[in-house]
Every structure is written in C-alpha cells, then in structure tokens.
Amino acid sequence: MSGIFLSFAVNYLLQWLAGGPNEPLWLNQDAWRWMFIAMAVPAVLYGALTFTIPESPRYLVATHKIPEARKVLTRLLGQKNLEITISRIRQTLEREDRPSWRDLRKPTGGIYGIVWVGLGLSIFQQFVGINVIFYYSNVLWQAVGFSADESAIYTVITSVINVLTTLIAIALIDKIGRKPLLLIGSSGMAVTLITMAVIFGNATVNADGTPSLPGASGVIALIAANLFVVAFGMSWGPVVWVLLGEMFPNRIRAAALGLAAAGQWAANWLITVTFPGLREHLGLAYGFYGLCAVLSGLFVWRWVLETKGVSLEDMHGEILQQDKTAAG
Structure with a gap:
C-alpha cells in the first residue's frame, strides 16, 4: 500500500514540475515518460537486493545442503538450538508429501x-x-x-x-x-x-x-x-x-x-x-x-x-x- 502511495506522489511531483503530464521535463522528454523511468528505479533496486536474500533453510535441508542451512539459520536465529531446528525440519519434510494440484x-x-x-x-x-x-x-x-x-x-x-x-x-x-x-x-x-x-x-x-x-x-x-x-x-x-x-x-x-x-x-x-x-x-x-x-x-x-x-x-x-x- 505504501508503494502505491509513493508512486502516485512521485507521479504528481513530476507532473507539477513539468506543468502537466504531457509537458516536457528533462532532456526534452514528457513528464509521463519520466514517471515510467522513476518507477523503474525501485524495480531495479529490488532486483539487485534479491541477491542478498538468504535461501530458505527448509529448501536447503530438502536439497541436502546442510552446511548452507546452518549458515542461514545462524544468521536468522543465532547458534541456539541449531541442530534441533534442522532435525525438526528434516522430520517435517519426511512426513510431508510433495505439493501437487492433486x-x-x-x-x-x-x-x-x-x-x-x-x-x-x-x-x-x-x-x-x-x-x-x-x-x-x-x-x-x-x-x-x-x-x-x-x-x-x-x-x-x-x-x-x-x-x-x-x-x-x-x-x-x-x-x-x-x-x-x-x-x-x-x-x-x-x-x-x-x-x-x-x-x-x-x-x-x-x-x-x-x-x-x-x-x-x-x-x-x-x-x-x-x-x-x-x-x-x-x-x-x-x-x-x-x-x-x-x-x-x-x-x-x-x-x-x-x-x-x-x-x-x-x-x-x-x-x-x-x-x-x-x-x-x-x-x-x-x-x-x-x-x-x-x-x-x-x-x-x-x-x-x-x-x-x-x-x-x-x-x-x-x-x-x-x-x-x-x-x-
């Protein structure tokens, strides 16, 4: 919801600076074009930041990448009860069937x-x-x-x-x-x-x-x-x-x-x-x-x-x- 508000606020600011959505702003480009360019900035930033998101510990355990799972869990939860948490994830995965439309x-x-x-x-x-x-x-x-x-x-x-x-x-x-x-x-x-x-x-x-x-x-x-x-x-x-x-x-x-x-x-x-x-x-x-x-x-x-x-x-x-x- 805050993203929608910010996008509308930026659009209004650009329109106000140009004197209208179809009026030239910077580099002789209409304000409405700069609105699209402005919205591309958070999209690119979001894409770049996704590389910093750790992989799901559940996925790492399921794919037998236990050392990586330990690193992520340590980062998220600290060292406390680390092996117990991994063991519980394993037990849950063993009990569950693979998700299916069936x-x-x-x-x-x-x-x-x-x-x-x-x-x-x-x-x-x-x-x-x-x-x-x-x-x-x-x-x-x-x-x-x-x-x-x-x-x-x-x-x-x-x-x-x-x-x-x-x-x-x-x-x-x-x-x-x-x-x-x-x-x-x-x-x-x-x-x-x-x-x-x-x-x-x-x-x-x-x-x-x-x-x-x-x-x-x-x-x-x-x-x-x-x-x-x-x-x-x-x-x-x-x-x-x-x-x-x-x-x-x-x-x-x-x-x-x-x-x-x-x-x-x-x-x-x-x-x-x-x-x-x-x-x-x-x-x-x-x-x-x-x-x-x-x-x-x-x-x-x-x-x-x-x-x-x-x-x-x-x-x-x-x-x-x-x-x-x-x-x-």
Missing part, C-alpha cells in the same frame, strides 16, 4: 469446498473494481470535469486513505474477527458503488462521449469513491490475504494458495481490460461493481469460516465438517 481433490472426488471459497474471495476482491480507482483514477476524474492537476492531487489523497484504512484493519482484525470485517466492508462498498452508479448513470454526456457531473454531483462522486476506498482498505484489501494464509490446512496450502493467487490476477486483468470500453457507460460499470459487492457479502455470510483463534491444525477438521454439511 492435493486439492477430496478422496471421494471433487475439489475441497474451502478451495472454492478461497478462489471466490480472490475473485470478489477484484470484481468490486478497486483497481479501476487506482489504475484509471486520473482519467476518471478528468472525465467528470477535474483538471489534470486536481485529478493527480485526488489520486494521491485516495492512496493516503488506502494506507490509513489498512492500518485500521490491522488494529481491528484480531479484535472483531475476519468475517465481520469483510461483511462491514461489503456493505460499505455496496452503498458507495451503487451511489456512484446512480450519479454516473444520470450524468450529462459531452460531445466527445465523456460524462459531465456539474454542481454537487462531482463532489458526491468524489466523496463516494474515497469512502469506497475506506470500506475496501479496512476489509477486503488486507483481510482476504490474511484469510488465504489461515484458511487452508497444511496439506493443501501450497496448491490452494497458488490457485487463489492465479484467480486473483485473472480477475484483476479482466476488470482492468474491460473498463476502458465502459468509460462512456460509467453508470453500468459501477452498477456491476456494486452488484459484485452485494454478492461478496452474501458469499462471506454463507461460506466463509471465521479463522480468528483457530489453529492451522484445527482448520482441517472444520473443513471436513463443512464439506459434509454441504454434501448433506
């Missing part, structure tokens, strides 16, 4: 219900349209009458709100639980998205096909968009990732997390590539996102288990019971 299938056939729940959470997280707010925020607010400079400022403000509300989620998640936060978030997102759908659906259309929100409509749309980010940032943004890390039993975790992540990126791509074609029909777009927010709440209420205070070992028994209940 782990997702129940002995009686079909996919474990919890896998579908994880996939559903990942898809709904994207189908509420959160990345439309981030990816197309400048374009969106210019379309409703704000200048390029004003749009950039509002985008930075939105990213700050996202960071702050994520901190709220961190403070609340172990107090009120994962499921209540998701239900609260779904309700807030549904209200704000439907509000935006009504506003944009009744907007005046300019000659170029872009909507215009005169008077209070533009202000209400801006407030609704930021309240949507509040609802998402304190719930579906961070909480889904927490749930995905907790809800799967050890035996299927690797494959289930991989499938959930793939579903999330596929949904992200689908929402991202379809939005430009809906720019002239923003009421329809936000209506769809609002419907997904409503469905996400119903999905959580019916299918999502609360993982607060539940150990990973106990999750397996709850999942089996859930599958039996669904089958019955």
Whole structure:
C-alpha cells in the first residue's frame, strides 16, 4: 500500500514540475515518460537486493545442503538450538508429501469446498473494481470535469486513505474477527458503488462521449469513491490475504494458495481490460461493481469460516465438517 502511495506522489511531483503530464521535463522528454523511468528505479533496486536474500533453510535441508542451512539459520536465529531446528525440519519434510494440484481433490472426488471459497474471495476482491480507482483514477476524474492537476492531487489523497484504512484493519482484525470485517466492508462498498452508479448513470454526456457531473454531483462522486476506498482498505484489501494464509490446512496450502493467487490476477486483468470500453457507460460499470459487492457479502455470510483463534491444525477438521454439511 505504501508503494502505491509513493508512486502516485512521485507521479504528481513530476507532473507539477513539468506543468502537466504531457509537458516536457528533462532532456526534452514528457513528464509521463519520466514517471515510467522513476518507477523503474525501485524495480531495479529490488532486483539487485534479491541477491542478498538468504535461501530458505527448509529448501536447503530438502536439497541436502546442510552446511548452507546452518549458515542461514545462524544468521536468522543465532547458534541456539541449531541442530534441533534442522532435525525438526528434516522430520517435517519426511512426513510431508510433495505439493501437487492433486492435493486439492477430496478422496471421494471433487475439489475441497474451502478451495472454492478461497478462489471466490480472490475473485470478489477484484470484481468490486478497486483497481479501476487506482489504475484509471486520473482519467476518471478528468472525465467528470477535474483538471489534470486536481485529478493527480485526488489520486494521491485516495492512496493516503488506502494506507490509513489498512492500518485500521490491522488494529481491528484480531479484535472483531475476519468475517465481520469483510461483511462491514461489503456493505460499505455496496452503498458507495451503487451511489456512484446512480450519479454516473444520470450524468450529462459531452460531445466527445465523456460524462459531465456539474454542481454537487462531482463532489458526491468524489466523496463516494474515497469512502469506497475506506470500506475496501479496512476489509477486503488486507483481510482476504490474511484469510488465504489461515484458511487452508497444511496439506493443501501450497496448491490452494497458488490457485487463489492465479484467480486473483485473472480477475484483476479482466476488470482492468474491460473498463476502458465502459468509460462512456460509467453508470453500468459501477452498477456491476456494486452488484459484485452485494454478492461478496452474501458469499462471506454463507461460506466463509471465521479463522480468528483457530489453529492451522484445527482448520482441517472444520473443513471436513463443512464439506459434509454441504454434501448433506
């Protein structure tokens, strides 16, 4: 979240220095080109720093590189109980089977219900349209009458709100639980998205096909968009990732997390590539996102288990019971 904020802040700074995103800045290159160059700097730095990351001790033990495993464990944990830790890793590896997609299938056939729940959470997280707010925020607010400079400022403000509300989620998640936060978030997102759908659906259309929100409509749309980010940032943004890390039993975790992540990126791509074609029909777009927010709440209420205070070992028994209940 802080990375998104910093990228928007840098983009605004470069735009401000040049006098606009399409104005020349340095070396007679437009500001928007320097935005891409600026984002390449942390990417290169990240790539360089990956060479300093130690290999997983678990992997080193699994590949019989015990001296290297000792070095990494000493670096991470010190000399205390070093051989005991290596012995425990060996015992765990001996008990576990190699992760496989076949782990997702129940002995009686079909996919474990919890896998579908994880996939559903990942898809709904994207189908509420959160990345439309981030990816197309400048374009969106210019379309409703704000200048390029004003749009950039509002985008930075939105990213700050996202960071702050994520901190709220961190403070609340172990107090009120994962499921209540998701239900609260779904309700807030549904209200704000439907509000935006009504506003944009009744907007005046300019000659170029872009909507215009005169008077209070533009202000209400801006407030609704930021309240949507509040609802998402304190719930579906961070909480889904927490749930995905907790809800799967050890035996299927690797494959289930991989499938959930793939579903999330596929949904992200689908929402991202379809939005430009809906720019002239923003009421329809936000209506769809609002419907997904409503469905996400119903999905959580019916299918999502609360993982607060539940150990990973106990999750397996709850999942089996859930599958039996669904089958019955």
